[in-house]
Amino acid sequence: MGVVLPFEEKSSDPEASLNDLVALVETGMERVNAMILSRTGSDVAMIPEVANHLIASGGKRLRPILTLATAQLCGYRSAEGGRDGDVKLAASVEFMHTATLLHDDVVDESDMRRGRVAARIKWGNQASVLVGDFLLGQAFKMMVEVGSLRALDILSSAAAVIAEGEVMQLGAAKNTETTEDEYLAVIRAKTAELFAAACEVGPVLAERPKSEAAACRSYGMNLGIAFQLVDDALDYGGTSAALGKNVGDDFREGKITLPIVLSFRRGNAEERAFWRRTLEQGEIDESRDLDTAIGIMRRHRALEDTIERARHYGAIARDALALFPDAPMKRALLQAVDFCISRAR
Amino acid sequence: MGVVLPFEEKSSDPEASLNDLVALVETGMERVNAMILSRTGSDVAMIPEVANHLIASGGKRLRPILTLATAQLCGYRSAEGGRDGDVKLAASVEFMHTATLLHDDVVDESDMRRGRVAARIKWGNQASVLVGDFLLGQAFKMMVEVGSLRALDILSSAAAVIAEGEVMQLGAAKNTETTEDEYLAVIRAKTAELFAAACEVGPVLAERPKSEAAACRSYGMNLGIAFQLVDDALDYGGTSAALGKNVGDDFREGKITLPIVLSFRRGNAEERAFWRRTLEQGEIDESRDLDTAIGIMRRHRALEDTIERARHYGAIARDALALFPDAPMKRALLQAVDFCISRAR
Numbered sequence: 001m002g003v004v005l006p007f008e009e010k011s012s013d014p015e016a017s018l019n020d021l022v023a024l025v026e027t028g029m030e031r032v033n034a035m036i037l038s039r040t041g042s043d044v045a046m047i048p049e050v051a052n053h054l055i056a057s058g059g060k061r062l063r064p065i066l067t068l069a070t071a072q073l074c075g076y077r078s079a080e081g082g083r084d085g086d087v088k089l090a091a092s093v094e095f096m097h098t099a100t101l102l103h104d105d106v107v108d109e110s111d112m113r114r115g116r117v118a119a120r121i122k123w124g125n126q127a128s129v130l131v132g133d134f135l136l137g138q139a140f141k142m143m144v145e146v147g148s149l150r151a152l153d154i155l156s157s158a159a160a161v162i163a164e165g166e167v168m169q170l171g172a173a174k175n176t177e178t179t180e181d182e183y184l185a186v187i188r189a190k191t192a193e194l195f196a197a198a199c200e201v202g203p204v205l206a207e208r209p210k211s212e213a214a215a216c217r218s219y220g221m222n223l224g225i226a227f228q229l230v231d232d233a234l235d236y237g238g239t240s241a242a243l244g245k246n247v248g249d250d251f252r253e254g255k256i257t258l259p260i261v262l263s264f265r266r267g268n269a270e271e272r273a274f275w276r277r278t279l280e281q282g283e284i285d286e287s288r289d290l291d292t293a294i295g296i297m298r299r300h301r302a303l304e305d306t307i308e309r310a311r312h313y314g315a316i317a318r319d320a321l322a323l324f325p326d327a328p329m330k331r332a333l334l335q336a337v338d339f340c341i342s343r344a345r
Numbered sequence: 346m347g348v349v350l351p352f353e354e355k356s357s358d359p360e361a362s363l364n365d366l367v368a369l370v371e372t373g374m375e376r377v378n379a380m381i382l383s384r385t386g387s388d389v390a391m392i393p394e395v396a397n398h399l400i401a402s403g404g405k406r407l408r409p410i411l412t413l414a415t416a417q418l419c420g421y422r423s424a425e426g427g428r429d430g431d432v433k434l435a436a437s438v439e440f441m442h443t444a445t446l447l448h449d450d451v452v453d454e455s456d457m458r459r460g461r462v463a464a465r466i467k468w469g470n471q472a473s474v475l476v477g478d479f480l481l482g483q484a485f486k487m488m489v490e491v492g493s494l495r496a497l498d499i500l501s502s503a504a505a506v507i508a509e510g511e512v513m514q515l516g517a518a519k520n521t522e523t524t525e526d527e528y529l530a531v532i533r534a535k536t537a538e539l540f541a542a543a544c545e546v547g548p549v550l551a552e553r554p555k556s557e558a559a560a561c562r563s564y565g566m567n568l569g570i571a572f573q574l575v576d577d578a579l580d581y582g583g584t585s586a587a588l589g590k591n592v593g594d595d596f597r598e599g600k601i602t603l604p605i606v607l608s609f610r611r612g613n614a615e616e617r618a619f620w621r622r623t624l625e626q627g628e629i630d631e632s633r634d635l636d637t638a639i640g641i642m643r644r645h646r647a648l649e650d651t652i653e654r655a656r657h658y659g660a661i662a663r664d665a666l667a668l669f670p671d672a673p674m675k676r677a678l679l680q681a682v683d684f685c686i687s688r689a690r
Contacts (some may be wrong), residue, residue, distance in 0.1 A: 044513045103478060106451070107471040126452040129474055129510045133448060133481075137505030140485055144497045152489045152497065160482030166475045168389045 004278040016338030017160055018060065024332050025068040028087060032064050035084075035091040039138050049133040050119050057116050062227075062336075063198045064090035070202025070216045073329045085146040085205045092155060093198045095139035100162060100194075102132035107166065108253060151201045160199035165189025169279050174282070176264045176275045178256050184225070192224030199223075211326055215320050222317035223337055229310035229345045232257035236294055238344040248290045254279045263293075265270065271296050286289045307344045314341050361683030363689065369677050370413040373423055373432060377409050380429075380436040384483050386689065395464050396478040399443055402461050407572075407681075408442050408543045409435035415547025415561045418674045430491040430550045437500060438543045440484035445507060445539075447477035455597060496546045503542035510534025519621045519627075521609045523601050529570070537569030544568075560665050567662035568682055574655035577602035577687045578648045581639055583689045593635045597625045603654065604647040608638075611645040652689045659686050 022029075040051040071078065071086040078086045105118040106125045113119070120128040138157070143152050169186045172178050184256070201221030203212040233239070235250040236259055250257055256279065264275050274292065278284050297303050314337045324330050367374075385396040416423065416431040423431045449455070450463040451470045457463055465473040481504070488497050514531045517523050538633065544565030548557040578584070580595040581604055595602055601624065609620050624628050642648050659682045669675050 042509055042512075044509055044516065046516055049507065103474050106474055125470070127512065129451055130508050130515065134505055134508035134512065136478075136481060137501060137508050139501075140501035141498070141505055143678050144441055144494060144501050147494055149489060149492055149494075153486070156482060156485035156489050158482075160479055163475050163479035163482050164387055164389055164392065167387075167472065167479065170475065171389065171391055171472050204548050211479050270411050 005121070014337050016342045018065075018334040018336055018339050020328070021065060021069060021336050024329055025072065028072075029061065029065065029070040031084065032061075032068070032090045032094070035142075036088055036094060038136075039091065039095070039142065040135070042134070046123065046127055047131055047134055050102075050127050051098065051135060053116070053119055053122065054101060054113065055094070057113075061094060063077070063194060064094045066195065066198045066223075067093050067202055068331060069333060070199045070220075071205050072202075073324060073327070073333065074203040074206035074212055074216070076202065076206035085148065085151075086202070088142045088146050089151055089201050089205065090198075092142045093194065094141040095135040095142075095202075096155070096159060096162075097194060099132040099135040099139070100166075102128045102135070104166070107170070110253070134209060146205075146297045148201075148204060150151045150204045154197050154200050154204065158193050159191045161189050165191075165193065172256060174280045175256060176253050176260065176272070176279055178261055180258065180261050180265075183256065183258055183261050185226045187225060188221070191228040193223045195224030195227070196221035207217075211323065214299050215323055218230050218320035219317045219333065222313040222320065223340060226310040226313040226317065226337065227340045229258055229306050229313070230341055232259055233306040233344050235309070236297055236303055239303050239307060251278070251290055251293055252284060252286075254282055258306045259297050259302045262305055263297050264298050266300040266302070267296060307341065310341055314338070316332070356646045359678050361687045363684050365673070365677040365679055366410060366414060366681050369417065369674055370410050373413040373417075373435070374406065374410065376424075377413070377435045377439070380432055380487075381439060384436065384440070384479070384487065387479070389541075391468065391472055392476055392479055394556070395447075395468050395472050396443065396480060398461070398464055398467065399446060399458065400439075402458075406439060408539060409439045411540065411543045411565060411568075412438050412547055414674060414678060415544045415565075416550050417547070418669060418672070418678065419548040419553045419557055419561070421547065421551035430493065430496075431547070433491050434496060434546050434550065435489045436538065437484040437487045438546075440480040440487075441500070441504060442539060443497070444477040444480040447473045447480070449511070451509075452515070454528070455598070457594075458482035467480065476657075488615075491550075493546075493549060495549045499542050499545050499549065503538050506534050506538045510536075510538065517601060519599050519625045520601060521605065521617070521624055523606055525603065525606050525610075528603055528606050530599065532570060532573045533566070536573040537566045539604075540569030540572065541566035556668065560668055562663045563665035564678065567658040567665065568685060571655040571658040571662065571682065572685045574603055574651050574658070575686055577604055577649040578655070578689050581642055581648055584648050584652065589592075593638075596635055596638055597629060597631075599627055603651045604642050607647040607650055608642050608645050611647070612641060616641050652686065655686055655689070659683070 005283060035194060036055060040048045040055065042048060067090040068086050074335055076086055102119060104121045105113055106128050110118050143155055165186055165188070169190060172182060172186060199330045200213050200217035203216050231249070235247065235257065237247045260275065260279065264272060267275070276294070278289050278293065318334055319338050321330055321333060379402060385393045385400065387393060406423070410607045412435040413431050421431055423429060446458060448463055450458055451473050457464055488500055509653045510531055510533070514535060517527060517531060541588050542565070543559050545562040548561050577595070580592065582592045605620065605624065609617060612620070619641070623634050623638065662682050663679055666675055666678060
């Protein structure tokens with residue numbers, strides 16, 4: 001323990017990918033996917049329809065992967081003697097995430113989610129709220145089946161913190177004067193907390209000492225922050241010149257993210273007036289304002305520095321795992337940090 | 346056990362009130378109220394504001410009262426050796442109920458709740474969804490603190506069933522051909538399940554045998570059904586001629602309740618066309634249609650028979666408690682059944 005291996009000294013790898021991590025949890029994830037499918041079942045037909053619209057649309061399932069991975073890292077033997085605590089907790093984590101997305105769409109009045117029309121557009125706000133509630137209930141049922149009060153404590157606390165973070169964000173919405181610290185408090189709660197909880201329940205299931213649970217929690221928390229910051233930068237096309245097709249969603253929704261926080265603070269009076277008009281008053285000229293916004297961000301290196309901040313949290317995440325001995329799973333988790341950050345290039 | 350006392354043979358008491366029950370749980374409810382207040386606290390100011398808008402607006406707090414009462418009935422000694430499992434579970438039950446109300450208002454697009462402007466009107470749909478989620482998270486945290494996996498199982502299952510019931514209702518919305526059985530399945534899930542769970546966790550906390558848990562669950566389930574049916578009748582003024590001021594809300598929202606189900610089935614072609622126009626197509630003439638609706642209900646004795654059905658479930662609730670020996674708490678719980686039904690006169 002505590003041995004720092006050369007691998008950990010390496011900075012982010014341009015070839016970084018999630019492949020190793022995904023391969024290491026492959027059989028577990030098959031069982032998670034089967035569990036997810038069976039627990040969205042209901043005689044009420046609308047429930048599997050709405051739930052699967054979102055769940056089947058993919059996403060990387062990073063959160064449940066992290067639960068399986070940290071459990072495995074800490075020596076939890078799944079499927080041994082019929083134990084599938086990691087699979088059930090991983091499925092719970094994905095349900096909590098899906099419930100949050102369903103409720104977020106209602107809160108943000110979003111039309112799209114993961115490249116598909118949002119559930120609330122197809123089935124209405126009502127169905128999104130209620131199916132979210134159903135998934136949350138099912139998530140807790142699965143956790144209770146696992147029977148670990150510590151895991152229950154971690155995940156139920158996360159549920160309250162996430163909702164608190166979302167309300168915090170609502171309060172800060174459209175406020176261009178949001179500070180970097182305030183913004184960090186929001187993403188810690190609304191995004192990183194679930195990553196942290198997903199990683200913390202692994203060692204808890206394996207009944208490992210507190211130091212390992214704290215290490216995995218710290219890994220998840222900082223990975224989650226880095227993940228969200230990179231997402232924020234990607235929404236403005238990252239640092240590359242080529243813009244993907246989903247660029248500008250945050251801008252059009254008036255979301256205050258770190259690139260905005262940095263640009264606003266570093267900007268001149270004219271630029272601040274631009275941010276106030278577009279984000280606070282919501283007066284956006286679709287044809288010109290996004291280009292202007294990205295131009296201002298480039299001038300102030302706001303996207304580069306957002307990714308620089310992400311790299312900082314990524315480094316903390318990597319160091320958090322230092323107390324674990326070298327192993328394929330540890331290497332795969334370190335690589336996942338590099339992957340999350342290298343997405344932005 | 347199993348002794349049937351004369352008191353239980355009595356039919357509903359016109360003087361029935363909740364006073365005895367309220368008096369027996371008074372000190373416990375003071376602690377529940379303090380717990381509720383402390384657990385809605387948050388640095389995010391909007392959370393206590395929204396939560397307390399609804400919680401402070403009253404309501405009888407029947408559900409947490411039932412948790413305290415059944416725990417006491419089964420000999421759970423609260424506050425002994427610092428135990429306050431009943432207080433925490435009672436507060437959890439109230440939080441679950443409050444979260445449901447907040448989400449319901451969004452789903453029903455209601456403007457009013459408990460005689461006050463609905464939270465969603467004052468703070469927006471977003472805040473209602475998110476504060477509901479926060480309260481649900483806090484409810485689970487409190488349950489986890491109590492540490493009873495059986496109680497956790499009961500309440501988390503209830504959360505999933507309630508949401509399922511709400512989605513079921515959404516699917517049946519505005520369908521005048523809903524059968525009585527279909528309607529009962531909805532109210533069992535969306536209303537009675539929480540009453541059942543609130544009552545079942547009492548004996549579970551007191552570590553009483555399964556038969557007592559089942560008895561209390563049955564009492565709560567049937568009381569909950571009776572409670573909802575009486576509410577349905579009251580929304581059309583009950584069987585009395587004098588109409589209160591909140592009469593007609595269900596009608597204006599196009600809600601299908603038992604008085605409608607009975608009236609539609611018993612009605613002629615012209616009456617059915619009326620229900621289809623007003624409830625399915627939502628074409629309601631505020632000045633005349635409510636009177637017409639009540640007139641049709643009176644003609645078919647739909648309100649009397651809705652209350653007759655409630656009386657049936659009330660009788661089952663009373664019989665469910667028969668295995669408990671006579672005691673002030675048992676008498677108070679039986680009286681509560683009578684109270685729920687006598688509200689309708």
